[in-house]
Amino acid sequence: MSRVLLRGARVVTMAPGRPDAEHVDVLVDADRISAVGADIEAPDAEVVDLCGRIVIPGLVNAHLHTWQTALRSVGADWTLMEYLTRLHGECAGRYTPADMHISNLAGALSQINCGTTTVGDWCHNVLSPEHADAAVEGLARSGVRAVFLHGTPYRAPEIPHPLAEIDRLLDGPVRDHALITLGMALQGPQYSSVETASADFHAGAQRGLVVSMHQSGGDPSPGWEAVRAAGLFSPLTNIVHGSGLSEDWIKRLVEAGVTFTSTPENELGQGHGTPVTGSLLRLGSAPSLGTDIDTAVPGKLLTAARFALAHQRSLDHAHHRQTTGTHLDTPSVTAKQALAWATVEGARALGLADQVGRIEVGMQADLVAVDARALNLWPAHDPVATVLHADIANIEAVMIAGRWRKRDHGLLASGLDEVKDRLRESGERLLRGTGPEGPRV
Template identity: 75%
Template sequence: MSRTLLRGARVITMAPGRPDAERADILVDGDRIAMIGENLDAPEAETVDLTGRVIIPGLVNAHLHTWQTGLRAVGADWTLLEYLTHLHGSGVQHYRPDDMYVSNLAGALAQINCGTTTLGDWCHNSVTPEHADAAVDGLVQVGIRAVFLHGTPYRDPALPHPLAEIDRLLEGPAGDHDLLTLGMAVQGPQYSSSDIAVADLRAAAERGLVVSLHQSGGDLAPGWEAVRDAGLFGPRTNVVHGSDLPDRWIRTLVEAGVTFTSTPENELRQGHGTPLTGALLRHGAAPSLGTDVDTVVPGQILTAARIALAHQRGLDYTHDRQSAGAQARTPSITAKQALAWATAEGAKALGLADQVGRIEQGMQADLIAIDTRALNLWPAHNPVAAALHADIANIEAVMIAGRWRKRDHTLLHPDLDKVKDRLQESGERILRAMDSV
């Protein structure tokens, strides 16, 4: 097995009990982190000098509808209602399996380019088994770590999730890849009947799968109480958005171990509701982060982290001024907390906290090197802030399971121009079909 020694960087492990940032070498053995420490000696390993860089755990985009990559930015000015009308009311019916493949392929490559090593692919356009297989294949071809959350276009609330398809994927296309695991993207208690909501979450629990569901404002449907009474909310349940959830429900869900994923830029731009960051923090929990839809917002998870941090700090500062009549003396949230939302919390939300999200011995070697020598980050007096403030141009290298997927600021994938051409052709065909309706 190959061994790589990363030397000279400042390392942000996100591991409990370690400094916020430290001078340390990292020895990678195969797909795992073998050792972390100063002045490691591994003469048989390939040594990579990363002086002037900051190494952090690979970023986790816990919620992305990757199948929409080919329609990037067409809905930049869409409200949530317009998005649902144009894309889900019209666009989904024009997708072919090849569109799913190239969107997931290109979308996953774009995520790696941004420093994402783990992707929660919320694929609610698995119209047929062929569509689902093509989407899975696109992720696998890129080599990103992914949880393929199988979903379908919006359907009658009385129709259950297609469990035969879940079992088929488990036994075949999604069951035999080291970097890909299967989950369920269900309509959930907000958009299903009570009986169906209970049945879908029970099916996920019986299969040991992460189950993820949307909730975006409005009064809660009866299905929430039905799922709670059935005891089906737990650590493998993930609520996306969660806007306008009553405080008592946030407390109930947090106590049950439920995870939450906020997509702050899209939530604010499209009108999902106020991101629930502050509500979670008040209950001792924290969000994971996603970018949601490339049709509307850019897919950079560090941008999402900065927006979540700035938005909640702004709310907290306003509250302090109004309640105490004075400016706060200390910030309510730190840069390290925001970075944790994009790493450790994302891993937790996707059921992968024992594998990724921290740099520790025995964990998967999912790492990114940030070039802080660039003028926009130099001098990097505060490594944590430098990592949080990084842009795509600063993501120098990306390693997934011990294998480089980006080096020297360049994606290591063949025929990128062909991928881009296929993606453009796909998007233009779908848009023409949408316009003709």
């Protein structure tokens, strides 16, 4: 049946002008939302009773190196420099296309299980066209919606992004999958020559692609000014982390429409620097969120949202006490803002704001049902806060493009035991001989 009527839930639409949560029905027609309102009549639709649940837009993990899934937890105690040395210096070059495929498949399925319906897959270990194709196929098989941000291992600053590969992917592997779009994971102006940075930005603009880049500590290199002077910063530009950028630089970038993605748990733990959340909020902007690397932190976006919220509140509380000698009377950041970072802002960062991130007529039917009847959430007095407090066990159902990918608390994916076996075998082989004492497994 192509029509599904979700009835009985409290719905957090994240749409402007609507209440934070409301008792409304949601009608899904094929892959889109066709109606949102009270007591919708749809005699030909399958009716799903979601009484006691909270329905939200699918979460958007705007920055994830999904290819690292097979190496989960090995870097939990690594600093940023250890991560770069041991993961990129020792393990990354051992990846085969099969390793890319199984990590992307398992990582995307895990994201769906956590309530994420869209992933910004920052794939900077594409060693060959076969590696790229295998990564894309892994995403496609999972059923997740994804922006495949094509990247390469770290290279000399003068070497431009391989545009022949971008065009090949646009003409074939990515075009063949309706839920996958292409972007460019650039080295960016911080790690490229002035000429290369400008050329890469031009190439992305010509193709209408999101271009995303890391900026983590250190003053901006000359390439930043060159890109700015050429007018190449735009809403299709995404900066991950952003630590090290001055308030003036962040202001210029926000004015150009640039989006920022913070990965708060990893940024705080590995030493990237202080998340840019506060700088953005002071400018009337906001971050999107990612979980970054499963090698160091769990890939749960709701956890990232709570980290971002608590960290910014902590900074604001401390600043207020230092400047006034008193405590804040009201919270500086709200739970709904944090949920927006994980939905609306994520969609904007990935160039998908007209498709996902809100529950509105005409939007893609990417929806999540949170079971608020569970003991850890009940009674759910504040639906938005309840969602932020949810864990994997509370994610009852996930729909992507009108198709159920999780129901009754279980993934609707076949062969999960085989996927887990392949993932373990991949990780053990990739780690063999890593570090002075061998693999940490």
